[in-house]
Amino acid sequence: MEKVLTKDVQPDGSALDIKRYELAGGYQGARKALKMTPKEVIEVVKQSGLRGRGGAGFPTGLKWSFVPGGTGAPHPKYLCCNADEMEPGTFKDRLLMEETPHQLIEGMICAAFAIEADVAYIFLRGEYFLSAERLRKALAEAYEHKYLGKNILGSGYNLEMHLHLSGGRYMCGEETGLLNALEGKRANPRTKPPFPQISGLFGKPTIVQNVETLCNVHHIINKGPEWFKGLSKSEDGGTKLYGASGKVKRPGLWELPMGTTVREILEEHAGGMKEGLKFRGLLPGGASTDFLVEEHLDVKMDFTEVQKAGSRMGTGTMIVMDDRTCPVGFVQNLEHFFAQESCGWCTPCWSGLSWAEKMLQSIEEGQGQEPDLGRLDFICRMAAPGNTFCALAPGAVEPLQSALKYFREDFERHIHEKRCPWR
């Protein structure tokens, strides 16, 4: 299978410097893009079927086409790379930034050119020290080689690119919370509409895009949309970085065709469950996705098929749960994270998640009451999409609501036995 995103990943984990990156074919996509018109770039990306890899899977080219373009468009326009990878169990962007920093910069140049952005920011998770170091170096090299700055490669196009390290909150990874954080404000989410494409960073048209998405762009330009579609086993184009964590034999990260089945990832690439453990379920794309269980193992990991199975592909990095792990404790741990990371803006989130966390803790400690499960169902309903201001709370209750569905007996045992049966 053809590797695209990880083809330049070195066995020793080092990152290619700009010379070696160029020798490996780097910056060819950017050179090509700069000779096209912005509209043509958007068109190619549209045709490729690239969908956002941050979790929502929105068609990338379509999103870009909403940005007002041409003369008369407001400026400065912004491109923000969402590199605030804080989704529990997710570590795919980290690999790309640590080991292929120029790939991200090249993708961003193409994306920025497509929307005629003047300034680009990489909003990086504050704890990603190595990524920061390597991106900083790569940015300096890119400026030195005139891939950034004024009149890039003589094209007349100007782009400034900055690296910004997050102060560190899960909420900063939400598209509009990110914009507020970048402006130096509380990382509360923003009202949509208007979408950032119209009124984003500093009130100007802005595209916020995930690292992995951006890393695909110049490849698409270089090799064409049909090639990109051909990489995939499903309707959604390209390859995908899939990961697995939990008690599997070989936890890791693999670039595979989009649409690879859950079973293949779990059994072939991750090597199946560790000796003596049985599979109980997995969260397919980070902590804020619904559980998939045995019956879903042949589901193709793409945006559409996972959704049909009642969950979301999310970031594509699965967390696998085994039979020796208490589902209640598992979910309690996640809800502790989400309750803690609620920005405090809308009631079902700040209030509901902290209530859910307390209830789960009490169940896990053997102090749960019979009505607690109904109350947890109620909190999940309250936090359904549309009921809350942003996607944090709906995502936060996805593992909870699906655990209540697939592992309800385990919850009930805690309450009836007044203890955690796994302890």
Add this chain to the structure above:
Amino acid sequence: MGKIWVDDNWYEVNPDQSLLQVCLELGFDLPYFCWHPALGSVGACRQCAVKQFRDENDTRGRIVMSCMTPAAEGTRISVKDSDAAAFRAGVIEGLMLSHPHDCPVCDEGGECHLQDMTVMTGHNYRRTPYPKRTFHNQYLGPLINHEMNRCIQCYRCVRYYREYAGGTDLQAFGLRNIAYFGRQEDGILESEFAGNLVEICPTGVFTDKTLKQHYTRKWDLQMAPSVCVHCGLGCSTSAGERYGTLRRILNRYNGEVNGYFLCDRGRFGYEFVNSEQRVRQTLSRQDGRLKPVPKKKAVEQLGDILKGKSRVIGIGSPRASLESNFALRSLVGPDRFFNGMSDESSHLVSLMAEILRQGPARSPSLREIENSDAVLVLGEDVSNTAPRIALALRQSVRQQPMEMTDKMKIPRWLDHAVREAVQNDTGPLFIATPNETRLDDVATDTYRAAPDDIARLGFAVAHALDFDAPAGADLSDDVRQMAERIAQTLKAAKRPLVVAGPSLNSEAVIQAAANVARALAKDGKEAGLSFTMPEANSLGVSLLGGGKLSDAFKEVEEGKADTVIILENDLYRRAPARSVDNLMQAVRHMIVLDHLTTPTSSKAEFVLPAGAFAESDGTLVNNEGRAQRFFQAYIPEDDIQESWRWLLDMMKAAGKAEAGSWNVLDDLVSAAAGAVPALAKITEAAPSSKFRILNEKVPRSPHRSSGRTAMLANISVSEPKPPQDPDSALAFSMEGSPAQPPGALTPFFWSPGWNSIQSVNKFQSEINGALRGGDPGVRLIEPPQGGSAMYFSGPQKAFQARADEWLLVPLYHVFGSEELSNQAPAVAKLAPKPYVALNAADAARLHVEDGAQIEVSLDGTRQKLPVVVHPDLPKGIAGLPAGLVPLEGSGLPAWTKLSRS
């Protein structure tokens, strides 16, 4: 208008509004927290959920937040829907998880929006056994109490304080369920509009600390529609009393004037009414000392004095009602009536009145000021002289940026989307003052100069707008260019506004402002010209007429008068002490009517205790020229009565013929309207005492008023008959018509299920619109249509700093510069200590540092004052805090010598 369906009935609504707003207007009880009519929608609390349906075939629908959804044509929603109702109850349950449920000991109890909304959703049982989160409460100063445990995280406080009022020291800290709303550390809230937090907060986090001193539930208050007396803007207030003391002031919505907000001087200045300094008994001088005398006896004695051969003059007051001033004028005769303002002030107020009468520029209401899209402020530090204007100007700078967001199709009610698109962009606001102002942060440009130079800038702007307007002579290039820029900007605006006033005692500044507004009007602009007024009834008294104070002094000096009646006035604040002392020595009889003991009253022969605003009825004319009636909240104890009633008593005792038919307020209102053409419309300021709703009066107390039969039971178990009110259509009772009275007669806002101030939405014709039946007050001054007015010729010489003298200008303080509020303990705590302000270079020239003592000599008096360095003050100018230094009567600006002591 557009059509929407709510629970299968269709309604005509404004499709440009949010669903929440139109539902409230249609009378639906839809609960909300984070939305506020003045702050718009942000979608935080999720309380106002309704079910929306795609079309008539959609039976499932989906939950939407009505505050975030436009009431677009064809929208179909259900408020009753069981999912939506369950969701709303669920949100309340979430909000209440950590709320302390301490209603019985909470100051907000009984007028709490959280209580109302909780009851409205039906949530009533707490299903969580876990401990509640708790917070540290902060000391926020003498005005506001902080109790964070009650917080429900609606974010209204910080949105109001920071985004609406421009404050910076109240913030949201922390996150999740422990978001904290307070200051970085304990300390006095800096904004002079902090008091509105009391009404903005939907529960008891921010409450009125002055009310706490003498706490009473809303339902136990006896309230009256009132008008603020602490500056010239005339904000509508609701004054509440119990057991003979005034307990609090609450905002009374007036769409054209104050809207939802007051300044802190207006909200907390009321405590002077309960002051120890109050005159409560009739006093007459016996053996050189003022001693109580029976009221009747005093009136008889006064009648004898007035009947005799005394040559009586009357000195009125810009802080007394029109009726009191008119009664005095009638008692002494129009040609022996003096308006009681300082000569300078009297001249400037009549100049401003004349300018407004001539037009063509019109005096805007505060609502119109808020909607102006380019503003020039000449000479006025409005944050301190007329604070509510400053809050309105802060909104006006959003007008031009919001035209841009209109083009982006972002509805104006979608508050954060608008603010995020606008960012820090502001429309034009130019401020020319001698010192920095608290509006500078939103000013396009500021100009710091002496009063004459401020005037010259104004003349130059007018000249740049219209070549026929006289130019200011020899301007520097910088000033000329600034004038050009200002002129271009005002000219490009749709609703330009000029703000000026008398605070610098400069005729030229006022004339310059008139020229700018007239030049704009000549250009076809609907230009506004807003003058501040020094006191609550300055404009009213000026319209009533009367001589100037120095002429009153002359009358006495020349022996033409030997008796003087002084109405609610401390002459030492109006004229140099020498002149006042001379007057007092020369007159045989000096009769003073006032609420408070003042340097003037303590020298009188008779002191008659006058009712303060909450104890009287009367009419005040604000800076816009709007006559507004205030009503008695309660009948005061002891001898206190309205000044006009004292004056009627005196007229009757003296056998004055016209007084024979004057008995109640209405008589005086009609008589004044008949006698003075400029006041002809004051009868329309509020319904007369004959007004009834289905034969019933308007109750001053809520129907839940619980104590009437018990209040005096310790004295007698027989309930005394409630006092009658011959002067108004209000009753001293909870009995009366339960229907909504007209705005001018609304003592408090209350509606079934809506016990808090939020019930105002039930009284408005539309949200943020006029009160049903019209906003209170009547405009007395309308310039003639299409009239053109002459320009003032002005060019004066530029200000020249002197080698050994400084031009002393008054610097105003929202807390401290106003006479009455300064007697309110909480406000007095916030007043600065007397000082003299200098810029750094001048301080260096005098070899003094910040805090050093310096001697100021003025008018023969000397004062040692500490120096405060103000970097913005121009060279050669020194500032004195107005109303705080006992050099009061000496007119400023004046040249003074300063010397190190």
